[in-house]
Amino acid sequence: MRTADLLVFAGTALLRHRLRTLLSLLGVAIGVTSVVVLTSLGEGARRYVLGQFTALGTNLVVVIPGKNETTGALPGIGGAPRDLTLDDAQAIRREVRGIARIAPLASGTEAVSNGERSRQVPVLGTTHAFKEVRRLGLSDGEFLPEMEARRGAPIVVLGKKVAREIFPGERPIGRVVRIGEFRMRVIGVMDSRGVQLGVDIDDAVVVPVATGLKMFNKSSLFRILVDAETHADLERMKNDILALMARRHEEEDITCLTQDAVVSSLSSILTALTLALAGIGAVSLGVAGVGIMNVMLVSVSERTFEVGLLAAVGAVRRQILAAFLFEAALLSTAGGTAGLLLGFAVIAVVRRLYPAFPVAAPFWAVALALGVSVSVGVVFGLLPAARASRLDPVHALARKG
Amino acid sequence: MIRLSSVCRTFVVGGRPLHALADVTETIEKGEHVAIMGPSGSGKSTLLNLLGCLDRPTSGSYVLDGEDVSELSETELSLVRRHKIGFIFQSYHLVPRLDAGGNVELPMIFAGIPRGERKRRVGECLLQVGLADRKDHRPDQLSGGERQRVAIARAVGLGPRILLCDEPTGNLDSTAGKQVLDLLERMSHEEQVTLIVVTHDPAVAQRADRVLVLSDGRIVRRVKGPEIGEAWASFARERQQKAEAES
Numbered sequence: 001m002r003t004a005d006l007l008v009f010a011g012t013a014l015l016r017h018r019l020r021t022l023l024s025l026l027g028v029a030i031g032v033t034s035v036v037v038l039t040s041l042g043e044g045a046r047r048y049v050l051g052q053f054t055a056l057g058t059n060l061v062v063v064i065p066g067k068n069e070t071t072g073a074l075p076g077i078g079g080a081p082r083d084l085t086l087d088d089a090q091a092i093r094r095e096v097r098g099i100a101r102i103a104p105l106a107s108g109t110e111a112v113s114n115g116e117r118s119r120q121v122p123v124l125g126t127t128h129a130f131k132e133v134r135r136l137g138l139s140d141g142e143f144l145p146e147m148e149a150r151r152g153a154p155i156v157v158l159g160k161k162v163a164r165e166i167f168p169g170e171r172p173i174g175r176v177v178r179i180g181e182f183r184m185r186v187i188g189v190m191d192s193r194g195v196q197l198g199v200d201i202d203d204a205v206v207v208p209v210a211t212g213l214k215m216f217n218k219s220s221l222f223r224i225l226v227d228a229e230t231h232a233d234l235e236r237m238k239n240d241i242l243a244l245m246a247r248r249h250e251e252e253d254i255t256c257l258t259q260d261a262v263v264s265s266l267s268s269i270l271t272a273l274t275l276a277l278a279g280i281g282a283v284s285l286g287v288a289g290v291g292i293m294n295v296m297l298v299s300v301s302e303r304t305f306e307v308g309l310l311a312a313v314g315a316v317r318r319q320i321l322a323a324f325l326f327e328a329a330l331l332s333t334a335g336g337t338a339g340l341l342l343g344f345a346v347i348a349v350v351r352r353l354y355p356a357f358p359v360a361a362p363f364w365a366v367a368l369a370l371g372v373s374v375s376v377g378v379v380f381g382l383l384p385a386a387r388a389s390r391l392d393p394v395h396a397l398a399r400k401g
Numbered sequence: 402m403i404r405l406s407s408v409c410r411t412f413v414v415g416g417r418p419l420h421a422l423a424d425v426t427e428t429i430e431k432g433e434h435v436a437i438m439g440p441s442g443s444g445k446s447t448l449l450n451l452l453g454c455l456d457r458p459t460s461g462s463y464v465l466d467g468e469d470v471s472e473l474s475e476t477e478l479s480l481v482r483r484h485k486i487g488f489i490f491q492s493y494h495l496v497p498r499l500d501a502g503g504n505v506e507l508p509m510i511f512a513g514i515p516r517g518e519r520k521r522r523v524g525e526c527l528l529q530v531g532l533a534d535r536k537d538h539r540p541d542q543l544s545g546g547e548r549q550r551v552a553i554a555r556a557v558g559l560g561p562r563i564l565l566c567d568e569p570t571g572n573l574d575s576t577a578g579k580q581v582l583d584l585l586e587r588m589s590h591e592e593q594v595t596l597i598v599v600t601h602d603p604a605v606a607q608r609a610d611r612v613l614v615l616s617d618g619r620i621v622r623r624v625k626g627p628e629i630g631e632a633w634a635s636f637a638r639e640r641q642q643k644a645e646a647e648s
Binding site: 002004005009012013015016305306308309310311312313314315316317318319393394397 | 450453455456475476479480481482483484486488490494496497498499503507508510511512513515516555559
């Protein structure tokens, strides 16, 4: 007996009761859809959160002024932390090994205006390296050019939203905007990146760091972002920076953050979440399996005489078992495929509605859902099929067809 | 062809043994046309099931085509049925969702015959029973006589050595019944197929070469086909007298 023949035989049996077939197929489809969609949402959440962190770069060490730990002393007694300066940034660049890029970052909030149109936005003062460190893209023009950090320049790169708001329908490149007291020439517009860890890069502008410090009337940097050449070097580099800064400031008054520990623990939490969601979906697959078993049992008892007939014409038990098992598997596979398509459709809709949320069916979930749906058919089809194959042909034939 | 020696078939019903067949010894030759008659409960169906290898004797031996089938495993019996036996049932037992062609094809599918070969044979078989033009009709679109002819086409598809018919005309009017019997006889004659017909209709039985009359699991009469009318009448009288005497 060939597989193609089995397929046709099982197919005609299923087509005989279209509604019944459709309903039990729907059960499996819903089960598979829920597995695929739920795991996609879980995976989406994982990617979203990790994306937020990795957008900063997993090789990143963030140097923050101030010591982030509670000491016995009252605030202020140890003295305010020393400023984190451009000199510090250059010293780190010069003396610490294994640095790929380093971007000092000054930050403030200023009104950015073009004539009447004005918008209060975060202003980031930084250098050329910031683009690489933050993985920014440009939708138009240029980013800050490479130049001596201490030198300012009256140039600005706009966030996408800022550009849209103060230059509606116009190309901002080459135009002049006012930022606080300063007149600055627009040299570029950044790509949309959405909100990243609270800073909406779309609604911010970037200026050279020295200009920024002058603009904010500050001497201290907000952060220094250091990108390591290799991930393995991260810990050593962090310690080197701490040691260097302790020497320069004569005390340990800075904090170094790396994403590493946070990212990996978040990742495992969110993977567990995804698995839990997959489990919930799997329950509905199990329910669908019981549905298949029910339908197959009805089918077997309805077709008792047919089983007797198959025995009479010389079908061996194994073939009868295979025929009914194949029917159940066909049912659940068709349901699984339909569920998969439905799941992908739902994912596509979610993606369209929430473009920033990276829902994606993980490959393992798709494979698992399909595999489980086929095995659900086989496992739950086994009992009815075994019942069919164990029918006594003499009794089975005595039933009226 | 068929040799039954002291065949017994005992069922246990309600804890007590019931001898459905008791010591049946009979030989049926190749190509012979034999009818089996008997009142209900006489063991006709049990005998037919044994002859058709759907069941095994409790004791005694059944040699079919030189092979003792009373000792075969279930799978081996399936293969004997597949290759040597064709069944015809009173209620046709066509699979309702399959058309005539599909029903005839069914045994061939399970026998693993390739598709092209199957299509050819299905065509031939339907042609033999005069239903070539009904190939795509489902059973509910066919008359009773046509359905039984489809069933015959199905039974002969794998070239059986025995055709076992259980009341083949039981659900048919006399015209359709005669057509079906003519067909069965013609096919058994052409291919030298042994034809065994269980019936309680003497008119059907009298067409056979020989008739076996069963009563209480034993063969109580063996007569030539044309003589069954009288033999059956006398058998019926005897039974009635016996029943009256007992009551």
